[in-house]
Amino acid sequence: MTVTDEALPRSPAAGPAGDPVGDPVGAEVVAALVRDLDVGFAALYEAYRGAVFSTALRLCGRWAEAEDLSAEAFLRAYRALAGYAPGRVAALRPRPWLLTILANVWRNSLRSAARRPAAAPLEDAPDPPDPGEGVEDVAARRETGRELAALLAALPEMQRAAVVLRHVTDLPVAEIAAVLDLPEGTVKSHISRGLARLRELRAAGRDPGQKGGVR
Template structure:
């Protein structure tokens, strides 16, 4: 890659890495995995950079690559073998979470916990629509589906999210949604 192209990629990666990492965290719910997903996404974009910079929206392309990277990671056999429990067997290491340094509100924590209970496509639609503030058309472009599918996945996701939040606030075990 030539120096001007590499400089443009470095500027892109420097400006978008934090947003991609936040989006990856909202997809997967794990800061360490979000770091890995972001790094893998940036490597994939770097490899295709001469073609990528001709795209209309490089940010949407990056989100699409991130989403596909996360979905590929979810399909890996060693990820499927883990059993999910209602309560973790070990204590959470709050110091390992970068956001623990800030005062986390109850609503933010509840939202993250509830998002993890949603099926993958519903979670992706909600994260892209409401956390990344994309339009229906932009979300459809990132997910590679029709606008109607985005609307239905968003509506179903919000309904499921309400049920999960109600269960979490009532102290009942959260219903694990099928992905």
């Protein structure tokens, strides 16, 4: 999949020395990037690959597609960083910056998918496995993942993104507003309406295979 250059996000404003509020790892990652791009990018990837993949998985509902979205997001991030001046790198807030790239890649994938034949039904979308889990816990989590993926897929695009970023990735509203390039009030509205719609769908016992009737 490809994303136009115009879709590449501007880096959100940062605090002193690029230290993002609510992201204590960010300052260390930024400092590493300023010192050496390749070493710093390895630190960036290790710090945020989980958040990027989990967000991608809940946005698209398919494991393989989430891997593709994540890989494309990190590839675009590296290419962007290679062209940034040191001052711009130092001003990065890595987490919202990466998730903005991911959101743009995901939107672009939706536009591409709309021009292709209908995709197969949603696959299970469990969280990454925990080696210490018992069989019963794994089964319950997989069922929850399948249900959540189906319900999220029924939401309009912006509601889905806002709900995932707030309640899966655990971003504050201000960062979600930066990622989605929306006013904070609009983000709050999308989250509220998305959660209300999810509750309606779950209460109605909605068939995960159906995708119609979304308001």
